[in-house]
Amino acid sequence: MTASTVLADCRALVLFGATGDLARRMLWPSLFALDCDNLLPENFQLLGAATSALSDEEFVAKVREAILQSANAKLFDESRFGAFAGRIGYVSVDVMKSGGMAPVQNALRPGAGGVIYYLSTAPRLFEPICLALRDAGLADEESRLIIEKPIGSGLESAQSVNAAIAAAFKENQVFRIDHYLGKEAVQNLLALRFANAIFEPLWNANAIEQVQITVAETVGVEGRWGYYDATGALRDMVQSHLLQLLCLVAMEPPASFTQSAVRNEKVKVLWSLRPITAANVATHTVRGQYSTGVSGGKSVPGYLQESGAVADSDTETFVALRAEVDNWRWAGVPFYLRTGKRMAQRSSEIVIQFKPAPYNIFAGVGATLTPNALLIKLQPDEMITLTLMHKVPGLDGVKMAPVPLNLTVGEAFVESRRRIAYERMLLDVLRDNSALFVRRDEVEAAWQWIDGIIDAWRATDMKARTYPAGSWGPSTSFALTERNGHSWRE
Ligand code: BG6
Numbered sequence: 403m404t405a406s407t408v409l410a411d412c413r414a415l416v417l418f419g420a421t422g423d424l425a426r427r428m429l430w431p432s433l434f435a436l437d438c439d440n441l442l443p444e445n446f447q448l449l450g451a452a453t454s455a456l457s458d459e460e461f462v463a464k465v466r467e468a469i470l471q472s473a474n475a476k477l478f479d480e481s482r483f484g485a486f487a488g489r490i491g492y493v494s495v496d497v498m499k500s501g502g503m504a505p506v507q508n509a510l511r512p513g514a515g516g517v518i519y520y521l522s523t524a525p526r527l528f529e530p531i532c533l534a535l536r537d538a539g540l541a542d543e544e545s546r547l548i549i550e551k552p553i554g555s556g557l558e559s560a561q562s563v564n565a566a567i568a569a570a571f572k573e574n575q576v577f578r579i580d581h582y583l584g585k586e587a588v589q590n591l592l593a594l595r596f597a598n599a600i601f602e603p604l605w606n607a608n609a610i611e612q613v614q615i616t617v618a619e620t621v622g623v624e625g626r627w628g629y630y631d632a633t634g635a636l637r638d639m640v641q642s643h644l645l646q647l648l649c650l651v652a653m654e655p656p657a658s659f660t661q662s663a664v665r666n667e668k669v670k671v672l673w674s675l676r677p678i679t680a681a682n683v684a685t686h687t688v689r690g691q692y693s694t695g696v697s698g699g700k701s702v703p704g705y706l707q708e709s710g711a712v713a714d715s716d717t718e719t720f721v722a723l724r725a726e727v728d729n730w731r732w733a734g735v736p737f738y739l740r741t742g743k744r745m746a747q748r749s750s751e752i753v754i755q756f757k758p759a760p761y762n763i764f765a766g767v768g769a770t771l772t773p774n775a776l777l778i779k780l781q782p783d784e785m786i787t788l789t790l791m792h793k794v795p796g797l798d799g800v801k802m803a804p805v806p807l808n809l810t811v812g813e814a815f816v817e818s819r820r821r822i823a824y825e826r827m828l829l830d831v832l833r834d835n836s837a838l839f840v841r842r843d844e845v846e847a848a849w850q851w852i853d854g855i856i857d858a859w860r861a862t863d864m865k866a867r868t869y870p871a872g873s874w875g876p877s878t879s880f881a882l883t884e885r886n887g888h889s890w891r892e
Pocket of ligand 1: 639
């Protein structure tokens with residue numbers, strides 16, 4: 403199946419978890435933006451489903467409020483919203499009750515075309531909702547399922563969620579979201595690698611010394627201590643977003659930009675990850691937990707002082723690790739991954755560090771050389787920088803300095819509006835294009851590797867080291883790279 407730009411035949415979207423945080427911050431504002439751009443099918447119905455008892459009017463008022471408080475508020479005007487509101491309805495559902503799908507069934511307007519079911523609910527509801535949709539006859543051939551992370555909390559539970567999904571929907575009807583894949587800058591990674599010929603000859607262990615992938619957040623656990631504590635940074639961020647980024651950096655060129663070709667190459671990377679075991683977990687991984695500190699100029703509580711916290715939790719809010727991709731292209735190249743809450747800066751970036759020049763002909767005249775690096779900044783700003791050695795102008799001997807060659811995406815494409823990642827993801831579902839969604843085997847391969855690390859942490863009783871909020875993590879994270887003569891780019 404190839405990626406299409408034509409809207410598939412869909413008549414409605416049912417959003418489970420319609421009053422939740424994600425729906426409010428991202429999904430309703432994204433749907434509104436698509437409607438403003440005339441990208442929703444004609445007569446397309448939007449049905450919110452959640453547990454609270456609300457009238458259609460009360461619900462529409464909540465959607466209005468959500469859009470006004472979102473990044474898409476600037477698109478708002480009353481007549482546009484009036485047209486959008488005309489599409490919206492609401493049903494109160496109890497999916498755990500037998501016959502619980504009846505309100506959805508009754509509220510869906512009959513007509514041609516499939517229905518998209520979006521599960522933006524607590525993960526424990528994924529299985530019951532899929533089975534209830536099947537039992538109510540709502541999961542027909544034309545329908546589609548969008549499902550948020552986390553799919554399980556380990557390989558076994560992921561397999562069980564995937565089995566429930568498969569009992570109701572075929573794999574080509576399923577769209578598993580990793581919202582990082584909807585970010586413009588992440589998609590641009592594919593363009594950078596596969597729309598430019600100059601990088602490919604260098605994109606391997608002959609020319610690349612190491613790769614760093616950092617996703618640093620300044621926020622703490624944002625009022626969801628209970629969920630976070632049962633999850634931790636490895637499951638919350640590495641299993642999904644960081645491994646997806648690693649796949650995009652490390653994958654072979656796909657034969658085409660189609661869903662099977664792209665996902666086949668990504669899953670091969672996951673299969674090639676060398677397992678981290680009890681024998682090397684101490685040298686290959688670092689666990690951290692933030693203590694009190696200063697973030698954005700304000701004192702902030704430590705993880706164990708956050709509201710709802712349990713005093714003796716050892717859950718990691720920071721993880722750094724060294725991954726190795728065992729294949730011909732990458733043998734011997736460390737991929738350092740790092741992510742954490744309450745870090746010094748919000749910054750997501752990928753650094754491709756090239757090998758040093760084989761021989762420095764300027765050594766005799768006192769010039770030192772710094773290896774080239776390609777820096778891909780994903781957020782908060784999108785930027786691509788290649789550092790090149792440049793002669794410092796002047797007559798004072800031969801001096802060299804690294805000079806950045808910058809592409810600031812915001813400046814190169816001034817006209818384009820910065821879109822919420824979910825706008826792209828929702829549109830891709832409408833177009834039946836799942837290239838940027840995660841396939842069942844990818845989710846399971848990622849969990850298999852992550853489970854190995856968690857088992858090794860348990861087997862060696864590896865504790866989280868504290869780091870002050872507002873820092874770059876525990877000092878052992880610096881030792882992780884220095885052990886190989888490398889250092890994190892700050
Ligand atoms: C989510 C995680 O998947 O991604 C959160 O569950 C995290 O803990 C968020 O804060 C980060 O997303 P973004 O788009 O703000 O980088």
